Amino acid sequence: MLYLELKNVSKNYDGKNKIIKDISLGIKKGEFIVIVGPSGCGKSTLLRMVAGLEDISDGDIVIDKAVVNNISPADRDIAMVFQNYALYPHMNVLKNLSYGLKNRKISKDEIEKRVVSISKLLQIEELLHRKPSELSGGQKQRVAMGRAIIRKPKLFLFDEPLSNLDAKLRHQMRIEIRKLHDKLGITSVYVTHDQVEAMTLADRIIILNGGKIEQIGTPKEIYENPNSIFVSKFMGTPPMNIIKAKVKNSTIEIGDISIDLKNSYNEEYIHVGIRAEDISLSDFNNSIKLRVDIDMIEHLGSESFIYSTIENNPIIVKSSEFIETKEDKLDIYINTKKLYFFSDKEGKIL
């Protein structure tokens, strides 16, 4: 049963350029969906159209079986958490939490009951009488979440809610958001450009590129079966290594090695993808050896990243050892079972 459905939704602001291009997707009740994509690809626009803050140029948005195209944001029964929190600066936390309920004419007793339970859930009981200016970033974040949850909305929308926090707090809030979702089960759409957030939070990830859906799938599917170079480079740290290689008679040549292609392929070049963790510094089964030029080595304590190149293609190798070498060349072994092949022109998986 689909709870939120987008049917051929398009958006243009100026009547000319389509920012969102004919997007269709369905989200099940209780799902946590993360939309990722590069800056300017239309993530916020899409979210704001669902919220009703932006008109829909074309297509339909359906929430809980009702087309909501012409329904005002308030009546869509949606809550949204903004990047800059957008708390009402002159109201204390208590009033921030209850403002939406008061406007919906919910009784005083009910409001108080909900405030108590929400503030307990989010551990902001102590802060109820403070103004937003007297809160830390993490606390503001909690209050913003509280203001959204307290309404018991049909749908939860997040627009990069954690991007104003420092790395540590972001990590902590990420875990809390996921826990909260598991507890409350409210259908959520979460926009971010941080792929770690996407991987860790999502039931399913939507990758958006230039106003179009590039791929939809669970984090595992997206990571293991990216269907384009774009997706493969977007997900995973470090991003997948892509080597552009010449194809001759169904054989790929990289450096002094060659790999046979199983399927027929008739473009001149092909892109070969390999993840950093599928490259090793020592020989193993099904591996082939490549000799690469070392550019730089980065030590992160538990692991090292070796930045290298082969025939002008950058390759990043991950090693759990502390690598020190004076040489400028290195032998690496890549797992031939874990190679991805993408077409040259379209960048699609083969």
Place this chain on the structure above:
Amino acid sequence: MKTKQYASHIILVLMSLIFLVPIWVIFASSTHTPETILNGGLQFFLGDNFLDTYRSVLFEKSGYTKHITVLQMIGNSLILALGFAVGKVIISSMAAYAIVYFRFRLASFLFWVIFLTLLLPLEVRIVPSFEVLAKLNLLNSYTGLIVPLIASATGTFFFRQFYKSIPDELLEAAKLDGANSWQFFIDILLPLSKTMMAALFIVMFIVGWNQYLWPIMMTTEPEYSTILLGIKEIYQSNFEGSYLPEFNRAFAMIILALIVPVLVVILFQRWFIKGLVDSEK
């Protein structure tokens, strides 16, 4: 360091004296009898006629026609200044709200039209304004005294700038929270612009209190006379009249005319500074 502090204090004291001494001289003189002033000029020290002068000024009818007490004149000035300041704050905050938050055609054109009226102060358009009100039968009324003055380009401009600095997300959050445009204005925008309103109110109150040309044209009946008109009148009768010039009374009126604006500034300044200190944005 020390000398610098002394120097700045000396400058401050000197400046204050420049402002305060004339006021003191007027106050001191107002406590003397008319004869003393006529014979001895302005007085620097307090006299013993304080109660007599102020009581008679405040409570006895004065002016050519002996129709109105100074207390009533102060009342008129207060009505004018309050109506003027409150009206300007309300009208300009609402005008700016419409211009900034409602996407109607001509919004920015209208804004510039309002802005251009800065080039046409009351003095320029006083004759047509007078005619309009005469035809509406509003001469000699508080409505006629106040309403033509309350449109404010400056106020609209300041509110517009302020609203523009408020992040859009606040409006969107309020929309999702189910607030309609009226609720957003009352619950969110107005409280946020408290400080601005206080500032605008102070300035406009004093401008309103000091209105001279418009009341003098608008009101022919003495019961609408403001304190400023009263001062003018008493001076006129001092110089033209055949009685003993009553400079003590004139001075007392000046002092009384000062008190109200000073109180307003002191009262609202507290708000104003508080707003500046705990900025809530």
